[in-house]
Amino acid sequence: MGLITEKLPKMMAGMPGSDIIFTRMDAVINWARANSLWPLTFGTSCCAIEMMMAPGASRHDLARFGAEVARPSPRQADMLILAGTIVKRMAPRLRTLYEQMPEPRYVIATGACTISGGPFIYHSYSTVRGADTIIPVDVYVPGCPPRPEGLLYGLLTLQKMIRSGETVREPGIRHKPVTSETPEGITIEDIKSEMLALLEKDAVVDVRKAAEQMERPTGI
Amino acid sequence: MSTEQEEIGNLTQLLQEQFPGAVQSYHQHRGDETVLVERSQILPICQFLRDDERSKMEMMIDLTAVDYIKESPRFEVVYHFKSLSLEHRIRVKVRVPEEDCEIDSIHELWLAVDWYERECYDMYGIIFKNHPNLQRILMYSQFEGYPLRKDYPIGRQQPLVEMRPVNERHDYGEL
Ligand code: SF4
Numbered sequence: 001m002g003l004i005t006e007k008l009p010k011m012m013a014g015m016p017g018s019d020i021i022f023t024r025m026d027a028v029i030n031w032a033r034a035n036s037l038w039p040l041t042f043g044t045s046c047c048a049i050e051m052m053m054a055p056g057a058s059r060h061d062l063a064r065f066g067a068e069v070a071r072p073s074p075r076q077a078d079m080l081i082l083a084g085t086i087v088k089r090m091a092p093r094l095r096t097l098y099e100q101m102p103e104p105r106y107v108i109a110t111g112a113c114t115i116s117g118g119p120f121i122y123h124s125y126s127t128v129r130g131a132d133t134i135i136p137v138d139v140y141v142p143g144c145p146p147r148p149e150g151l152l153y154g155l156l157t158l159q160k161m162i163r164s165g166e167t168v169r170e171p172g173i174r175h176k177p178v179t180s181e182t183p184e185g186i187t188i189e190d191i192k193s194e195m196l197a198l199l200e201k202d203a204v205v206d207v208r209k210a211a212e213q214m215e216r217p218t219g220i
Numbered sequence: 221m222s223t224e225q226e227e228i229g230n231l232t233q234l235l236q237e238q239f240p241g242a243v244q245s246y247h248q249h250r251g252d253e254t255v256l257v258e259r260s261q262i263l264p265i266c267q268f269l270r271d272d273e274r275s276k277m278e279m280m281i282d283l284t285a286v287d288y289i290k291e292s293p294r295f296e297v298v299y300h301f302k303s304l305s306l307e308h309r310i311r312v313k314v315r316v317p318e319e320d321c322e323i324d325s326i327h328e329l330w331l332a333v334d335w336y337e338r339e340c341y342d343m344y345g346i347i348f349k350n351h352p353n354l355q356r357i358l359m360y361s362q363f364e365g366y367p368l369r370k371d372y373p374i375g376r377q378q379p380l381v382e383m384r385p386v387n388e389r390h391d392y393g394e395l
Binding site: 088089123126136 | 290358360367372374375377378380381383384
Protein backbone atom coordinates (compact mmCIF):
# COMPACT_ATOMS: atom_id res chain seq x y z
CA MET A 1 0.00 0.00 0.00
CA GLY A 2 2.76 2.38 1.00
CA LEU A 3 4.59 1.56 -2.17
CA ILE A 4 1.62 2.54 -4.29
CA THR A 5 0.55 5.67 -2.44
CA GLU A 6 3.96 7.08 -1.54
CA LYS A 7 6.62 5.88 -4.02
CA LEU A 8 4.64 5.38 -7.22
CA PRO A 9 3.43 8.99 -7.70
CA LYS A 10 7.00 10.28 -7.35
CA MET A 11 8.32 7.74 -9.83
CA MET A 12 5.60 8.51 -12.33
CA ALA A 13 5.69 12.29 -11.93
CA GLY A 14 8.32 12.89 -14.60
CA MET A 15 6.52 11.01 -17.38
CA PRO A 16 4.05 12.68 -19.73
CA GLY A 17 0.41 11.71 -19.07
CA SER A 18 1.39 9.90 -15.91
CA ASP A 19 -1.67 10.83 -13.85
CA ILE A 20 -3.68 8.08 -15.63
CA ILE A 21 -2.86 4.34 -15.37
CA PHE A 22 -4.65 1.58 -17.20
CA THR A 23 -5.35 -1.81 -15.60
CA ARG A 24 -8.04 -4.49 -15.40
CA MET A 25 -10.91 -3.49 -13.16
CA ASP A 26 -11.08 -6.99 -11.66
CA ALA A 27 -7.42 -6.85 -10.79
CA VAL A 28 -7.86 -3.58 -8.91
CA ILE A 29 -10.99 -4.72 -7.11
CA ASN A 30 -9.48 -8.05 -6.10
CA TRP A 31 -6.24 -6.38 -5.07
CA ALA A 32 -8.21 -4.05 -2.78
CA ARG A 33 -10.34 -6.85 -1.39
CA ALA A 34 -7.42 -9.14 -0.72
CA ASN A 35 -5.44 -6.53 1.16
CA SER A 36 -8.15 -5.14 3.39
CA LEU A 37 -9.74 -8.19 4.94
CA TRP A 38 -11.48 -7.07 8.06
CA PRO A 39 -12.08 -9.97 10.41
CA LEU A 40 -15.11 -10.29 12.62
CA THR A 41 -14.36 -10.45 16.33
CA PHE A 42 -15.44 -14.01 16.83
CA GLY A 43 -13.84 -16.68 18.94
CA THR A 44 -15.31 -19.58 20.81
CA SER A 45 -12.53 -21.36 22.69
CA CYS A 46 -8.81 -22.11 22.93
CA CYS A 47 -8.02 -21.37 19.27
CA ALA A 48 -9.41 -17.87 19.80
CA ILE A 49 -6.82 -17.20 22.50
CA GLU A 50 -4.13 -18.43 20.13
CA MET A 51 -5.50 -16.21 17.38
CA MET A 52 -5.48 -13.14 19.62
CA MET A 53 -2.14 -13.78 21.26
CA ALA A 54 -0.09 -15.01 18.33
CA PRO A 55 -1.07 -13.64 14.91
CA GLY A 56 -3.06 -10.78 16.37
CA ALA A 57 -0.27 -9.48 18.60
CA SER A 58 2.88 -7.71 17.59
CA ARG A 59 5.38 -10.48 16.95
CA HIS A 60 3.65 -12.25 14.08
CA ASP A 61 1.35 -9.35 13.37
CA LEU A 62 -1.66 -9.95 11.16
CA ALA A 63 -1.63 -6.22 10.41
CA ARG A 64 1.19 -6.72 7.89
CA PHE A 65 -1.38 -8.27 5.57
CA GLY A 66 -4.11 -5.70 6.11
CA ALA A 67 -6.24 -7.89 8.33
CA GLU A 68 -5.89 -6.31 11.72
CA VAL A 69 -9.07 -4.26 12.05
CA ALA A 70 -11.27 -6.69 13.94
CA ARG A 71 -14.82 -5.43 13.68
CA PRO A 72 -17.33 -6.08 16.43
CA SER A 73 -20.23 -5.93 13.98
CA PRO A 74 -20.75 -8.45 11.16
CA ARG A 75 -22.06 -5.62 8.96
CA GLN A 76 -18.57 -4.15 8.79
CA ALA A 77 -16.58 -7.37 8.50
CA ASP A 78 -15.73 -9.39 5.43
CA MET A 79 -13.68 -12.23 6.89
CA LEU A 80 -14.76 -14.68 9.54
CA ILE A 81 -11.92 -16.49 11.31
CA LEU A 82 -13.59 -19.43 12.96
CA ALA A 83 -11.47 -20.01 16.03
CA GLY A 84 -12.63 -22.68 18.39
CA THR A 85 -15.14 -25.41 18.98
CA ILE A 86 -18.60 -24.74 17.58
CA VAL A 87 -21.33 -26.17 19.76
CA LYS A 88 -24.86 -26.88 18.61
CA ARG A 89 -26.26 -24.05 20.66
CA MET A 90 -23.88 -21.64 18.89
CA ALA A 91 -24.65 -22.96 15.40
CA PRO A 92 -27.79 -20.88 14.64
CA ARG A 93 -26.05 -17.73 15.90
CA LEU A 94 -23.02 -18.48 13.77
CA ARG A 95 -25.16 -18.90 10.68
CA THR A 96 -26.95 -15.62 11.44
CA LEU A 97 -23.62 -13.83 11.85
CA TYR A 98 -22.43 -15.23 8.54
CA GLU A 99 -25.62 -14.19 6.80
CA GLN A 100 -25.35 -10.68 8.22
CA MET A 101 -21.91 -10.13 6.74
CA PRO A 102 -21.95 -8.19 3.44
CA GLU A 103 -20.77 -9.99 0.32
CA PRO A 104 -18.16 -10.95 -0.68
CA ARG A 105 -17.42 -12.74 2.57
CA TYR A 106 -14.67 -15.19 3.34
CA VAL A 107 -14.30 -17.84 6.00
CA ILE A 108 -11.11 -19.34 7.45
CA ALA A 109 -11.55 -22.36 9.71
CA THR A 110 -8.65 -22.70 12.15
CA GLY A 111 -8.03 -25.73 14.27
CA ALA A 112 -9.17 -29.31 14.33
CA CYS A 113 -12.46 -28.41 16.01
CA THR A 114 -13.78 -26.23 13.22
CA ILE A 115 -12.53 -28.60 10.52
CA SER A 116 -14.11 -31.80 11.78
CA GLY A 117 -15.09 -31.56 15.43
CA GLY A 118 -11.52 -32.38 16.41
CA PRO A 119 -11.04 -33.95 19.82
CA PHE A 120 -14.81 -33.89 20.36
CA ILE A 121 -15.87 -35.74 17.24
CA TYR A 122 -16.75 -38.94 19.12
CA HIS A 123 -19.23 -39.22 21.97
CA SER A 124 -20.25 -35.60 22.04
CA TYR A 125 -23.83 -34.53 22.46
CA SER A 126 -23.02 -30.88 21.97
CA THR A 127 -20.27 -30.35 19.39
CA VAL A 128 -20.85 -29.63 15.72
CA ARG A 129 -18.76 -31.95 13.57
CA GLY A 130 -17.02 -29.35 11.46
CA ALA A 131 -18.02 -25.76 10.86
CA ASP A 132 -18.58 -26.48 7.19
CA THR A 133 -21.77 -28.28 8.16
CA ILE A 134 -23.10 -24.83 9.11
CA ILE A 135 -21.52 -22.32 6.72
CA PRO A 136 -19.24 -22.58 3.66
CA VAL A 137 -15.53 -22.50 4.47
CA ASP A 138 -12.81 -21.25 2.10
CA VAL A 139 -9.56 -22.13 3.84
CA TYR A 140 -8.90 -24.83 6.43
CA VAL A 141 -5.92 -24.41 8.76
CA PRO A 142 -5.20 -27.61 10.69
CA GLY A 143 -3.64 -27.77 14.13
CA CYS A 144 -4.72 -27.84 17.73
CA PRO A 145 -4.28 -24.90 17.82
CA PRO A 146 -2.46 -24.04 14.58
CA ARG A 147 0.89 -22.31 14.76
CA PRO A 148 0.70 -18.56 14.06
CA GLU A 149 2.65 -19.24 10.86
CA GLY A 150 -0.11 -21.64 9.90
CA LEU A 151 -2.82 -19.04 10.29
CA LEU A 152 -0.73 -16.48 8.39
CA TYR A 153 -0.23 -19.02 5.60
CA GLY A 154 -3.98 -19.59 5.61
CA LEU A 155 -4.54 -15.86 5.27
CA LEU A 156 -2.05 -15.62 2.39
CA THR A 157 -3.79 -18.56 0.75
CA LEU A 158 -7.10 -16.76 1.05
CA GLN A 159 -5.57 -13.65 -0.51
CA LYS A 160 -4.25 -15.75 -3.37
CA MET A 161 -7.71 -17.21 -3.78
CA ILE A 162 -9.34 -13.80 -3.87
CA ARG A 163 -6.85 -12.41 -6.37
CA SER A 164 -7.16 -15.32 -8.77
CA GLY A 165 -10.83 -15.98 -8.50
CA GLU A 166 -13.78 -13.68 -8.66
CA THR A 167 -14.44 -11.29 -11.52
CA VAL A 168 -17.17 -8.76 -12.04
CA ARG A 169 -18.73 -11.00 -14.67
CA GLU A 170 -18.55 -14.10 -12.48
CA PRO A 171 -19.17 -13.06 -8.90
CA GLY A 172 -18.89 -15.65 -6.17
CA ILE A 173 -16.44 -17.95 -7.98
CA ARG A 174 -13.32 -18.77 -6.02
CA HIS A 175 -10.54 -20.96 -7.30
CA LYS A 176 -8.81 -23.18 -4.87
CA PRO A 177 -5.12 -22.51 -5.33
CA VAL A 178 -3.75 -25.16 -2.99
CA THR A 179 -4.98 -28.71 -2.74
CA SER A 180 -3.27 -31.00 -0.30
CA GLU A 181 -2.10 -34.34 -1.61
CA THR A 182 -3.65 -37.64 -0.67
CA PRO A 183 -1.55 -40.84 -0.77
CA GLU A 184 -1.65 -42.87 -3.97
CA GLY A 185 -4.65 -45.12 -4.45
CA ILE A 186 -6.74 -43.34 -1.82
CA THR A 187 -9.53 -40.97 -2.74
CA ILE A 188 -11.34 -38.42 -0.62
CA GLU A 189 -14.43 -40.64 -0.82
CA ASP A 190 -12.52 -43.52 0.86
CA ILE A 191 -11.47 -41.29 3.72
CA LYS A 192 -14.98 -39.95 4.15
CA SER A 193 -16.60 -43.39 4.21
CA GLU A 194 -14.00 -44.72 6.64
CA MET A 195 -14.60 -41.77 8.92
CA LEU A 196 -18.38 -42.30 8.82
CA ALA A 197 -17.96 -46.02 9.58
CA LEU A 198 -15.79 -45.19 12.58
CA LEU A 199 -18.34 -42.70 13.85
CA GLU A 200 -21.16 -45.20 13.46
CA LYS A 201 -19.19 -47.91 15.23
CA ASP A 202 -18.49 -45.68 18.19
CA ALA A 203 -22.00 -44.29 18.35
CA VAL A 204 -23.50 -47.61 19.44
CA VAL A 205 -22.43 -48.39 22.98
CA ASP A 206 -24.48 -50.44 25.41
CA VAL A 207 -24.05 -48.33 28.52
CA ARG A 208 -25.89 -50.66 30.89
CA LYS A 209 -23.62 -53.53 29.87
CA ALA A 210 -20.57 -51.34 30.26
CA ALA A 211 -21.78 -50.36 33.71
CA GLU A 212 -22.17 -54.01 34.69
CA GLN A 213 -18.51 -54.59 34.01
CA MET A 214 -17.45 -51.46 35.83
CA GLU A 215 -16.36 -51.54 39.45
CA ARG A 216 -18.09 -49.27 41.93
CA PRO A 217 -15.69 -46.46 42.90
CA THR A 218 -14.67 -46.36 46.54
CA GLY A 219 -16.34 -43.99 48.98
CA ILE A 220 -19.89 -43.94 50.18
CA MET B 221 -12.36 -47.51 55.23
CA SER B 222 -13.44 -49.37 58.35
CA THR B 223 -10.80 -47.75 60.57
CA GLU B 224 -11.72 -44.35 59.24
CA GLN B 225 -15.35 -45.01 59.97
CA GLU B 226 -14.62 -45.40 63.65
CA GLU B 227 -13.20 -41.92 64.02
CA ILE B 228 -16.13 -39.61 63.80
CA GLY B 229 -15.49 -36.02 62.78
CA ASN B 230 -16.68 -33.01 64.76
CA LEU B 231 -19.16 -31.84 62.15
CA THR B 232 -20.55 -35.33 61.64
CA GLN B 233 -21.04 -35.69 65.37
CA LEU B 234 -22.77 -32.34 65.47
CA LEU B 235 -25.14 -33.39 62.73
CA GLN B 236 -25.87 -36.70 64.39
CA GLU B 237 -26.80 -34.99 67.63
CA GLN B 238 -28.89 -32.37 65.93
CA PHE B 239 -30.70 -34.64 63.46
CA PRO B 240 -30.94 -38.09 64.99
CA GLY B 241 -31.38 -40.71 62.30
CA ALA B 242 -30.83 -38.35 59.39
CA VAL B 243 -27.17 -39.25 58.88
CA GLN B 244 -27.18 -42.58 57.08
CA SER B 245 -23.45 -43.06 56.87
CA TYR B 246 -20.27 -41.05 57.09
CA HIS B 247 -16.55 -41.25 56.66
CA GLN B 248 -13.59 -39.00 56.84
CA HIS B 249 -10.37 -38.85 54.93
CA ARG B 250 -7.49 -36.64 56.10
CA GLY B 251 -9.84 -34.36 57.98
CA ASP B 252 -12.26 -34.11 55.09
CA GLU B 253 -15.67 -35.16 56.32
CA THR B 254 -18.38 -36.73 54.20
CA VAL B 255 -21.92 -37.47 55.33
CA LEU B 256 -24.72 -39.23 53.50
CA VAL B 257 -28.00 -37.80 54.71
CA GLU B 258 -31.73 -38.36 54.42
CA ARG B 259 -33.31 -36.68 51.40
CA SER B 260 -36.20 -35.04 53.27
CA GLN B 261 -33.81 -33.44 55.74
CA ILE B 262 -31.53 -31.64 53.29
CA LEU B 263 -33.00 -28.17 53.74
CA PRO B 264 -32.88 -28.10 57.58
CA ILE B 265 -29.44 -29.68 57.56
CA CYS B 266 -28.07 -27.06 55.18
CA GLN B 267 -29.70 -24.30 57.21
CA PHE B 268 -28.13 -25.68 60.36
CA LEU B 269 -24.70 -25.97 58.71
CA ARG B 270 -24.87 -22.37 57.59
CA ASP B 271 -26.21 -20.78 60.77
CA ASP B 272 -24.77 -22.74 63.66
CA GLU B 273 -21.87 -21.15 65.55
CA ARG B 274 -19.87 -24.37 65.43
CA SER B 275 -20.12 -24.96 61.70
CA LYS B 276 -20.65 -21.55 60.04
CA MET B 277 -20.53 -22.64 56.41
CA GLU B 278 -20.55 -19.27 54.66
CA MET B 279 -19.61 -20.60 51.28
CA MET B 280 -21.33 -23.02 48.93
CA ILE B 281 -18.50 -24.40 46.83
CA ASP B 282 -20.06 -26.97 44.57
CA LEU B 283 -23.20 -28.86 43.78
CA THR B 284 -23.25 -31.73 41.35
CA ALA B 285 -24.66 -35.20 40.88
CA VAL B 286 -23.39 -38.70 40.16
CA ASP B 287 -25.27 -41.34 38.21
CA TYR B 288 -24.72 -44.82 39.67
CA ILE B 289 -26.67 -46.67 37.04
CA LYS B 290 -26.39 -50.11 38.66
CA GLU B 291 -27.70 -49.07 42.03
CA SER B 292 -30.91 -47.99 43.55
CA PRO B 293 -31.48 -45.21 44.50
CA ARG B 294 -29.72 -44.27 41.32
CA PHE B 295 -28.55 -40.67 41.68
CA GLU B 296 -26.42 -39.02 44.28
CA VAL B 297 -26.47 -35.25 44.70
CA VAL B 298 -23.24 -33.94 46.19
CA TYR B 299 -22.88 -30.63 48.05
CA HIS B 300 -19.60 -29.08 49.13
CA PHE B 301 -19.58 -26.39 51.81
CA LYS B 302 -16.74 -24.39 53.29
CA SER B 303 -16.46 -22.22 56.34
CA LEU B 304 -14.22 -19.24 55.75
CA SER B 305 -14.07 -18.16 59.40
CA LEU B 306 -13.58 -21.60 60.97
CA GLU B 307 -11.59 -23.03 58.04
CA HIS B 308 -13.21 -26.38 57.64
CA ARG B 309 -15.29 -28.02 54.99
CA ILE B 310 -17.87 -30.76 54.62
CA ARG B 311 -19.25 -32.83 51.80
CA VAL B 312 -22.94 -33.69 52.03
CA LYS B 313 -24.39 -36.41 49.83
CA VAL B 314 -28.02 -37.30 49.21
CA ARG B 315 -29.34 -40.30 47.31
CA VAL B 316 -32.20 -39.60 44.89
CA PRO B 317 -34.16 -42.43 43.25
CA GLU B 318 -34.89 -42.45 39.53
CA GLU B 319 -38.68 -42.77 39.76
CA ASP B 320 -39.10 -39.80 42.07
CA CYS B 321 -36.25 -37.60 40.92
CA GLU B 322 -36.82 -34.66 43.24
CA ILE B 323 -35.00 -32.84 46.00
CA ASP B 324 -35.59 -29.57 47.86
CA SER B 325 -33.83 -26.55 46.44
CA ILE B 326 -31.51 -24.74 48.82
CA HIS B 327 -31.29 -21.54 46.81
CA GLU B 328 -32.67 -19.50 49.73
CA LEU B 329 -29.60 -20.23 51.80
CA TRP B 330 -26.86 -19.44 49.30
CA LEU B 331 -27.64 -17.40 46.19
CA ALA B 332 -24.81 -19.10 44.32
CA VAL B 333 -26.75 -22.33 44.37
CA ASP B 334 -29.17 -21.10 41.71
CA TRP B 335 -27.12 -21.86 38.59
CA TYR B 336 -25.59 -25.04 40.05
CA GLU B 337 -29.05 -26.47 40.49
CA ARG B 338 -30.01 -25.46 36.98
CA GLU B 339 -26.91 -27.15 35.60
CA CYS B 340 -27.62 -30.26 37.62
CA TYR B 341 -31.17 -30.32 36.33
CA ASP B 342 -29.94 -29.77 32.79
CA MET B 343 -27.42 -32.61 32.85
CA TYR B 344 -29.13 -35.19 35.09
CA GLY B 345 -32.81 -34.28 35.11
CA ILE B 346 -33.02 -33.95 38.88
CA ILE B 347 -35.86 -31.63 39.84
CA PHE B 348 -35.08 -29.07 42.52
CA LYS B 349 -38.37 -28.24 44.19
CA ASN B 350 -39.16 -24.55 44.77
CA HIS B 351 -36.34 -23.39 42.53
CA PRO B 352 -37.38 -19.96 41.12
CA ASN B 353 -36.29 -20.60 37.53
CA LEU B 354 -35.53 -24.23 36.82
CA GLN B 355 -34.62 -24.18 33.12
CA ARG B 356 -31.83 -25.62 31.04
CA ILE B 357 -28.69 -23.54 31.39
CA LEU B 358 -26.06 -25.14 29.15
CA MET B 359 -28.14 -26.99 26.58
CA TYR B 360 -30.85 -25.42 24.44
CA SER B 361 -34.47 -25.74 25.43
CA GLN B 362 -35.27 -27.99 22.45
CA PHE B 363 -32.80 -30.61 23.67
CA GLU B 364 -34.39 -33.91 24.63
CA GLY B 365 -33.03 -36.06 27.40
CA TYR B 366 -30.32 -35.48 29.95
CA PRO B 367 -26.86 -35.85 28.45
CA LEU B 368 -24.81 -36.84 31.50
CA ARG B 369 -27.12 -39.68 32.46
CA LYS B 370 -25.31 -42.89 31.72
CA ASP B 371 -28.17 -44.22 29.61
CA TYR B 372 -28.24 -41.23 27.29
CA PRO B 373 -27.45 -42.64 23.84
CA ILE B 374 -23.87 -41.62 23.41
CA GLY B 375 -23.87 -40.84 19.71
CA ARG B 376 -27.25 -39.18 19.44
CA GLN B 377 -27.07 -35.88 17.61
CA GLN B 378 -29.74 -33.23 18.10
CA PRO B 379 -28.72 -30.38 15.81
CA LEU B 380 -30.49 -27.05 16.19
CA VAL B 381 -30.12 -25.99 12.55
CA GLU B 382 -30.20 -27.99 9.38
CA MET B 383 -26.79 -29.30 8.31
CA ARG B 384 -25.49 -28.52 4.83
CA PRO B 385 -25.36 -31.53 2.52
CA VAL B 386 -21.94 -33.17 2.14
CA ASN B 387 -21.48 -32.53 -1.59
CA GLU B 388 -22.05 -28.79 -1.11
CA ARG B 389 -19.41 -28.42 1.51
CA HIS B 390 -16.37 -28.52 -0.75
CA ASP B 391 -17.70 -26.61 -3.72
CA TYR B 392 -15.16 -24.22 -5.19
CA GLY B 393 -16.60 -23.90 -8.65
CA GLU B 394 -14.48 -24.83 -11.64
CA LEU B 395 -10.90 -25.68 -10.81
S1 SF4 C 1 -8.64 -27.23 17.70
FE1 SF4 C 1 -7.67 -27.58 19.68
S2 SF4 C 1 -7.00 -25.55 20.34
FE2 SF4 C 1 -8.51 -25.25 18.71
S3 SF4 C 1 -10.47 -24.98 19.75
FE3 SF4 C 1 -10.27 -27.15 19.25
S4 SF4 C 1 -9.37 -28.08 21.07
FE4 SF4 C 1 -9.02 -25.87 21.21
